[in-house]
Amino acid sequence: MSNNEQTNSHSHFPWSHLIGFGLSIVLTLLALWVGFASDFSFRTIMIIVVILALIQAAIQLLMFMHITESDSSRIQVGTILYAVFIAAAIVAGTIWVMSFGMHNMNM
Amino acid sequence: MKLDEFFVTGDPLIYGADVSIALTLIGAIFVLTYFKKWKWLWTEWLTTVDHKKLGVMYIIAAVLMLFRGGVDALLMRAQLTVPDSSFLDANHYNEIFTTHGTIMIIFMAMPFLIGLINVVVPLQIGARDVAYPFLNAVSFWTFFMGAMLFNISFVIGGSPSAGWTSYVPLAGLELSPGVGQNYYLLGLQIAGIGTLLTGINFLVTILKMRVPSMKLMQMPMFTWSSLITMVIIIFAFPVLTVALALMTFDRLFGSHFFTMMDGGMPMLWANLFWIWGHPEVYIVILPAFGMFSEIISTFARKTLFGYKAMVYSMVVIAGLSFLVWVHHFFTMGAGGAVNSFFSITTMLIAVPTGVKIFNWLFTLYKGRIRFTTAMLWSLAFIPNFVIGGVTGVMLAMAAADYQYHNTYFLVAHFHYVLISGTVYACFAGLYFWYPKMFNHRLNERLGKWSFWIFVAGFNLCFFPMYFLGLAGMPRRIYTYGIGDGWMSLNVLATFGGVLMGIGFLILVYNIYYSFRYSPRETTGDPWDARTLEWSTPAPVPHYNFAHLPEAKGHDAFWIMKEEKKQGKAPEKKPYKPIHMPSYSGVPIIMSVFFFIAGFGMVFSWHWMSILGLIGVLATMVIRSFDYDKGFYVSVEEIEETEKKTTL
Numbered sequence: 001m002s003n004n005e006q007t008n009s010h011s012h013f014p015w016s017h018l019i020g021f022g023l024s025i026v027l028t029l030l031a032l033w034v035g036f037a038s039d040f041s042f043r044t045i046m047i048i049v050v051i052l053a054l055i056q057a058a059i060q061l062l063m064f065m066h067i068t069e070s071d072s073s074r075i076q077v078g079t080i081l082y083a084v085f086i087a088a089a090i091v092a093g094t095i096w097v098m099s100f101g102m103h104n105m106n107m
Numbered sequence: 108m109k110l111d112e113f114f115v116t117g118d119p120l121i122y123g124a125d126v127s128i129a130l131t132l133i134g135a136i137f138v139l140t141y142f143k144k145w146k147w148l149w150t151e152w153l154t155t156v157d158h159k160k161l162g163v164m165y166i167i168a169a170v171l172m173l174f175r176g177g178v179d180a181l182l183m184r185a186q187l188t189v190p191d192s193s194f195l196d197a198n199h200y201n202e203i204f205t206t207h208g209t210i211m212i213i214f215m216a217m218p219f220l221i222g223l224i225n226v227v228v229p230l231q232i233g234a235r236d237v238a239y240p241f242l243n244a245v246s247f248w249t250f251f252m253g254a255m256l257f258n259i260s261f262v263i264g265g266s267p268s269a270g271w272t273s274y275v276p277l278a279g280l281e282l283s284p285g286v287g288q289n290y291y292l293l294g295l296q297i298a299g300i301g302t303l304l305t306g307i308n309f310l311v312t313i314l315k316m317r318v319p320s321m322k323l324m325q326m327p328m329f330t331w332s333s334l335i336t337m338v339i340i341i342f343a344f345p346v347l348t349v350a351l352a353l354m355t356f357d358r359l360f361g362s363h364f365f366t367m368m369d370g371g372m373p374m375l376w377a378n379l380f381w382i383w384g385h386p387e388v389y390i391v392i393l394p395a396f397g398m399f400s401e402i403i404s405t406f407a408r409k410t411l412f413g414y415k416a417m418v419y420s421m422v423v424i425a426g427l428s429f430l431v432w433v434h435h436f437f438t439m440g441a442g443g444a445v446n447s448f449f450s451i452t453t454m455l456i457a458v459p460t461g462v463k464i465f466n467w468l469f470t471l472y473k474g475r476i477r478f479t480t481a482m483l484w485s486l487a488f489i490p491n492f493v494i495g496g497v498t499g500v501m502l503a504m505a506a507a508d509y510q511y512h513n514t515y516f517l518v519a520h521f522h523y524v525l526i527s528g529t530v531y532a533c534f535a536g537l538y539f540w541y542p543k544m545f546n547h548r549l550n551e552r553l554g555k556w557s558f559w560i561f562v563a564g565f566n567l568c569f570f571p572m573y574f575l576g577l578a579g580m581p582r583r584i585y586t587y588g589i590g591d592g593w594m595s596l597n598v599l600a601t602f603g604g605v606l607m608g609i610g611f612l613i614l615v616y617n618i619y620y621s622f623r624y625s626p627r628e629t630t631g632d633p634w635d636a637r638t639l640e641w642s643t644p645a646p647v648p649h650y651n652f653a654h655l656p657e658a659k660g661h662d663a664f665w666i667m668k669e670e671k672k673q674g675k676a677p678e679k680k681p682y683k684p685i686h687m688p689s690y691s692g693v694p695i696i697m698s699v700f701f702f703i704a705g706f707g708m709v710f711s712w713h714w715m716s717i718l719g720l721i722g723v724l725a726t727m728v729i730r731s732f733d734y735d736k737g738f739y740v741s742v743e744e745i746e747e748t749e750k751k752t753t754l
């Protein structure tokens with residue numbers, strides 16, 4: 001591994017970045033439109049927004065985070081497992097904490 | 108908005124601050140102009156991408172912030188010394204504890220540690236710079252501009268006053284209508300960009316830029332603790348970013364994420380804040396643990412006891428620290444199951460922390476200890492931190508916490524962990540690595556004076572607070588009555604606070620004194636130390652290592668020295684040109700635009716925020732089309748430098 005040597009692999013035009021960037025913007029605008037301007041029921045809106053968010057997360061991982069291009073899969077798997085663990089803990093934990101016992105509080 | 112609303116008026120303390128800020132600015136401009144140093148400042152410092160210089164700038168900024176936060180602290184102590192004091196009014200007191208807490212955690216502790224990490228970690232792993240030097244400069248300047256944005260609030264527009272935790276609805280638009288809370292949101296948001304970038308940068312640096320011979324399980328403990336810290340930063344800071352953004356939307360654009368009305372959930376803010384907040388306390392303690400490990404092992408002249416246990420306990424902490432956040436709001440009343448779960452996880456996290464304490468003790472055991480100032484700070488850390496940790500476990504019991512929560516007992520707990528953990532470590536690290544940064548040591552005599560006075564002051568100030576808390580004194584009150592019976596302990600606390608102030612001033616004087624009178628270093632290894640940063644000559648050349656060093660195990664430099672003693676000197680190899688990154692003015696300019704955008708948003712001057720953001724985008728575009736690939740240091744220059752430096 002050479003210290004401080006910049007690799008020259010980026011000489012071609014960064015198409016994947018551009019596409020990822022464009023798609024992210026489109027997906028965000030779509031979510032905004034669904035939230036503000038569509039006539040779907042609240043439930044449907046939530047489902048659509050969550051699906052759009054998951055798609056966008058996948059795009060980010062593929063287009064920007066180069067999830068497929070690593071030479072050491074051990075570190076890759078480790079970080080992904082850790083990330084999934086943290087995300088699950090935060091999301092599930094928040095739902096649990098914020099809803100548990102709340103029926104006592106007239107919410 | 109009228110001018111007298113723009114500038115904060117009516118308080119003599121604020122006018123004093125106005126005058127001193129103006130004087131400092133004029134003084135700095137005068138000195139720079141008089142000594143013709145503008146160009147030097149720009150080319151050597153403001154545009155630098157050298158990790159050592161960025162580290163030094165981080166530390167200077169952190170010491171300034173420590174001063175500001177310390178003045179806040181002494182003002183609070185002055186107010187609380189006697190009952191029914193009218194030195195500060197309620198609102199002013201609220202502003203001061205808010206800025207004190209925010210500044211100390213975000214703008215003092217973190218940059219101080221990140222500064223030391225910047226200086227030391229690349230040297231410890233035998234790298235010539237970080238993985239992304241340009242990004243490193245962006246990190247520093249966004250932190251700096253965020254800090255400045257937060258700091259001007261008390262003279263322009265008014266300070267935030269809802270606490271460093273900024274709970275809604277208090278921090279919401281109805282109860283905090285001024286611009287102060289906006290400063291909090293935008294200042295932290297901008298500085299947070301820098302922190303996140305640092306996390307990514309150093310994660311990659313430590314994983315990818317080590318000398319090839321250094322295995323993961325041979326990295327110095329400070330490097331390991333930095334690595335774990337960076338992982339926590341990467342996962343915790345986005346939560347803060349989102350939470351801040353949502354509250355910004357609530358306040359500026361009328362959304363209802365955390366409002367009382369229209370389906371908002373005020374407690375969700377507390378929830379999100381602590382999902383970031385608890386990992387944050389580990390972000391500021393783990394690098395401190397790493398530094399103590401290096402210093403204790405160096406001055407006990409032994410390799411660190413239980414290296415693997417240290418590493419694994421940090422890995423466990425990195426996981427557990429995301430599972431305990433509810434202990435900060437047990438009293439929200441989420442119910443028995445939730446509170447019990449988080450009670451148990453909180454107590455669990457004390458286990459790996461305790462393991463580390465034993466490791467340090469066993470490292471000291473039978474060591475030939477040298478009582479340098481850096482070592483004294485590290486030794487004082489152990490008992491003081493244990494007090495903080497044990498009271499933490501007391502707080503971890505949800506049922507008991509209903510009594511302790513929001514009393515001075517809690518205040519005592521977190522100062523015992525933060526000051527005797529993080530602040531002692533920053534001081535210890537400063538004394539230890541000072542010769543690497545400035546090519547001379549800090550004076551030991553002054554250092555010991557400052558140490559004893561500060562440590563005595565710290566314990567006098569905060570130990571009584573446990574008892575104040577048990578006697579029922581709530582935190583964040585601006586005054587109390589004579590009948591409460593809290594006066595004598597408060598007097599004691601203020602006395603201790605003054606001693607800490609004196610200890611800090613002696614440290615600052617020591618910096619000046621040592622600059623004038625300390626002998627310059629003749630070797631790069633003043634402490635007979637063990638890790639690779641000490642193998643660099645004094646002063647450290649800008650490319651760090653003429654030849655990349657070889658790591659043959661734990662304490663790589665120690666092994667090198669042992670081999671040298673046995674006459675196995677490494678053969679002289681010819682130098683090769685070294686590739687280095689070019690300096691750039693883009694990071695500072697980009698961050699100034701961030702500042703402008705943030706300032707515009709604070710006052711809801713949208714034209715200004717849009718201009719600022721356009722500026723940010725423009726600097727990014729300029730950077731994208733910048734094909735500067737750095738430069739090579741010639742063999743002649745390396746030979747010249749290596750001849751001059753002493754080894």
Ligand code: HEM
Pocket residue numbers: 272388389391392434435436453454456457460495496497499500502503504508511512513517520521524525528529
């Ligand atoms: C031995 C491990 C620790 C345990 C069991 C522990 C436990 C706790 C608990 C239960 C609370 C909440 C109490 C309340 O609000 O009523 C708390 C608050 C706090 N702890 Fe710790 N703690 C530990 C270590 C640390 C460390 C290492 C730090 C930082 C260096 C830290 C910093 C803080 C801070 C800043 C707060 C209060 C923040 C606020 O409310 O403003 N703690 N701790």
Ligand SMILES: [Cu+2]
Pocket residue numbers: 384385388431432434435
């Ligand atoms: Cu906590």
